[in-house]
Amino acid sequence: MTPAGQPAVLTAHREVDPLLLLPVRLFIACLLADMRWCEDVAVRGALHLDGRGFAPHVESLRAAGYLDTRTEGRRAKLRLTTLGLDRLAEHVTALQAVACTAAELVAAQRDDLRLPLPPES
Numbered sequence: 730m731t732p733a734g735q736p737a738v739l740t741a742h743r744e745v746d747p748l749l750l751l752p753v754r755l756f757i758a759c760l761l762a763d764m765r766w767c768e769d770v771a772v773r774g775a776l777h778l779d780g781r782g783f784a785p786h787v788e789s790l791r792a793a794g795y796l797d798t799r800t801e802g803r804r805a806k807l808r809l810t811t812l813g814l815d816r817l818a819e820h821v822t823a824l825q826a827v828a829c830t831a832a833e834l835v836a837a838q839r840d841d842l843r844l845p846l847p848p849e850s
Contacts (some may be wrong), residue, residue: 740785744826745823745824746817751786756791757787757815758809766808768806769787769805795812795813795816
């Protein structure tokens with residue numbers, strides 16, 4: 730249970746952002762977390778993606794209001810919005826809570842395996 734009395738699964742589920750569940754979208758947002766304009770080729774290069782593998786993710790983030798885009802000549806630039814930064818921070822916090830809860834569940838199950846078995850009758 731969380732401090733508010735809600736099961737951890739429900740709390741984390743509400744805060745995890747489905748749009749950021751794909752690692753490529755999460756990493757794009759992380760690379761733009763300083764909220765400065767960045768050339769798309771730099772972000773693509775950091776993720777080792779070509780334009781076709783990159784563009785749909787940028788468009789999804791842009792359509793949701795998480796990214797701003799602009800064109801300067803032949804260059805495209807990207808910037809995380811305030812909404813995008815807020816959602817990224819909430820998502821990462823929720824993922825940490827999910828990972829922590831998962832670790833606790835695994836540890837409890839491993840501890841159960843270490844308990845001595847009762848003698849058979």
